[in-house]
Amino acid sequence: MTGSKLRFWLCDVTLILSICLPLFFWRVGATPFYDKQEAREALVVWEINHTGNWILPLRNGDEIPAKPPLFHWLGALVSKSINRVDELTTRFPSALLATLGVLLTYLAGATLWGRSAGLVSALVLSSSHEWLQAAVAARVDMTLTFVMLCAFLFFLYLYRTGGGRKKALILGLLLGLATLAKGPLGFVVPCLTVLVFLWARRDLPFLKKLHPLAVISAWFIVAGSWYALALWQGGKNFLLIVIRENFSTVLGQEAGHPHLFYWYIPVLFQNMAPWSFFLLSIGAFIYYRHRMAEEAVLYIVVWFGTVFIFFSAFTQKRTVYIAPLYPALALLIGAWWQNLKDESLSSPPLFLARLAGYLNAVLFFLFSGMLFFQVINPDLIKHIYPFLRPKDQAQLQVVANLFTEHRLAVLFWSVLCGLGGIFLMLAVRKSAWGPIIGCTTALNVASLFFVQNFNLYVAREYSFKSFTEHALRVVDDAPLFFYRSGDYGVIFYAHRHIPQYRQPLGGKEIPFYLLFWENEWKDTLDKEGLSLEYASESADRQIPERGRLLLVRVKKAEALGNNFESDP
Known part of the structure; x- marks a missing residue:
């Protein structure tokens, strides 16, 4: 690598870290636990540190954890390093892995399509609401997402380099770690993605080069060793927990968070906004792309589609379950951007890109207006109460009170979004796609920063x-x-x-x-x-x-x- 390229890469990494570090780490330990999910996982970390049981620590002394221990092990290592267990030590692994995931996405995009594609992919991922939510939570989801990201990308590398037994063992190791993050789905989803991709490429014979026996052996040693020890400690009760967690509560009548098959469609648009406005243009870009057979684009499309359909098929749904597809979508946006930059995008995708750009600007205009009117009329928010559950009404009232207490900050937020909307409108008219990406990222990061600060106050309101x-x-x-x-x-x-x-x-x-x-x-x-x-x-x-x-x-x-x- 030449000196000039190295400087550019260092500048990119510095820019990415300047977004990730404030968003993912700033005051991450100051927000108290205020829901059962984070505290539930943090208790397992506490048990590891106080009992020394790293195999099957019992929550509150008598409750078998429903999730495998990889996240808890990471939290326990951080806690032992500073000799305390608190919000910071239990959330730190998620924040660190989220940052590494963004950097890995940047590296993948830059390697596949060029430095600009990698940078845009990283900016999109780091400024996505759902990625931030998983990054600052003491939960297993970001650990699973990061290890699956490593497995997805490593298989693409393995495929492009012709396979090999040693690489197969590494892939099996990653699949084993993914299983230790959240159970068998950490093995099933990547394997299903690989099979669909090879079928689409009409290259199923590549399975021989993949050395499936080596993959399965490495996976079994890594994941199976813990399951065997946990079964030895927990016996029948542990086995029942595994069955209930992975089957009956996901497929059957006991499923929590039940939703319809298409539930993730609006969820993805909402939690990826405003980047989700560009999905139609990206879809057209893929459809009209004559080189769709290129393995990188096809593989990432299969990765995205497999994760989306797999989790949509289950009765139990939560927004964070589809977190492993966000890096894939960010990479597709990076590839789309590279074509915009090279002016190689055909007319239909280009028209849709312009339309998405205008919608993006309008979104920030509307959001600016909503914030402004809430500042001048604090009772405005009460008009939507009849459409909400009592639980959501109470939480929204807390947010409304915070907006009233911090009017100047909210007013500044409103002005920032309004000016950003004007800038975006002008940039779209001139087809200045670089400034559009930069402005959208800046507005999104600023908005997420405000949301994080208000979330701190909400947590203090509800925490015990x-x-x-x-x-x-x-x-x-x-x-x-x-x-x-x-x-x-x-x-x-x-x-x-x-x-x-x-x-x-x-x-x-x-x-x-x-x-x-x-x-x-x-x-x-x-x-x-x-x-x-x-x-x-x-x-x-x-x-x-x-x-x-x-x-x-x-x-x-x-x-x-x-x-x-x-x-x-």
């Missing part, structure tokens, strides 16, 4: 962190139980196990404390011997009907009478 810290000062070393249903966030911030209360304690353990949800407290008729000590300031975010969380002191062993005996 301050409640738990105060409750622990009251409880001290006395026994503490959940009356019925618990909360992962409370357990995490308590830094101790909090079991569910099952039966009356002996007199030697009086007094002790119970954590009630407000609706449980209201339904408790016999309150003799009970003392309400403290209540949280906010209600439960995910189940508002439960109300606030209450700390109750039990002063007599016979308190509540038979109420405890009827607990589930």
Whole structure:
């Protein structure tokens, strides 16, 4: 590589990091856990650090984790390196892998189509809302996405270089790590993508060069070793968890987050906006491309389509499940941009690109107007309440209050989007595609930065962190139980196990404390011997009907009478 090329690459990497580091890392440890998902995974990291069990750490001392441990291992390594387990140490792996994923996408795009294609791919991916959401969450999804990204790209490299046994072993290793990230789908989805691609290329004989036995052997050693040890520790209960997590809750009646087959179509457009406006132009670019047989473009289209259709086929759906297709879409946008830059795009895709550019500008105009009118009329947002669930109404009201408290910041955001919309309109008229990409990236990054800051305030509003810290000062070393249903966030911030209360304690353990949800407290008729000590300031975010969380002191062993005996 010449000195000038190296300088350009360093400039690109610097630009990419200047986006990723503030978005993914800034104040990532300052936002408290306020939903069950992050705290649930963070508790497993806590158990690893406090029990030394790296195979099957039991959440709260008795609950087998539903997810394999790769993310938890990474979080535990970070936690041990600084000798604490908190929001920063459990979110750091996701932020780091998200950044590496963007850099890897840049490298792939630059290698396949040129430096500009790689840079645009990286800018699109790093400024996508869904990628950011996964990057700042203490969850397994970004770990799975990154390892699958490595597997997808490594197979393309393997295919272009003619295969080989050593490369097959590396591919098997990556598939094993993907399985340790979130289960068998980490193996199934990449393999399905490979088969569809080879079928489309009419090159199924390449499977022999892929050395499937070597791939499967490496995968089995990496993933199977943990599953065998976990089965040895967890026995039948672990096996039932694996079956339920990978089959019954995904395909059957027990499936959570059930949605229709086409649910991911609007989700993708929403979470990829405003880049999603260019999808029609990209589709036309692929359709009219005479070199569609080029393995790189075809493979990435197959990668995108396989992930999308695979997860659409399941009953259980969440927006983050399709995160592995975002790098593929970003790479397609990079390839499309390279053709725009080289002025080799035919008329239909070019017309659609212009149309998307104008829609992009209009989007920022509309968003600017919405922010402006919300600033001058804080009650404006209430007009959409009738169309929302009570849970969403409460959260939207919190956001509206934040907008009122930070009017100057919101006004600045509004002006920025408005001026950006004007600039985009002028740039589209002149077909200045470079400034269009740059301005869209800047506006998107700025908007995501504002959203991240407001999310911090929302988290503090709903988190039980301050409640738990105060409750622990009251409880001290006395026994503490959940009356019925618990909360992962409370357990995490308590830094101790909090079991569910099952039966009356002996007199030697009086007094002790119970954590009630407000609706449980209201339904408790016999309150003799009970003392309400403290209540949280906010209600439960995910189940508002439960109300606030209450700390109750039990002063007599016979308190509540038979109420405890009827607990589930």
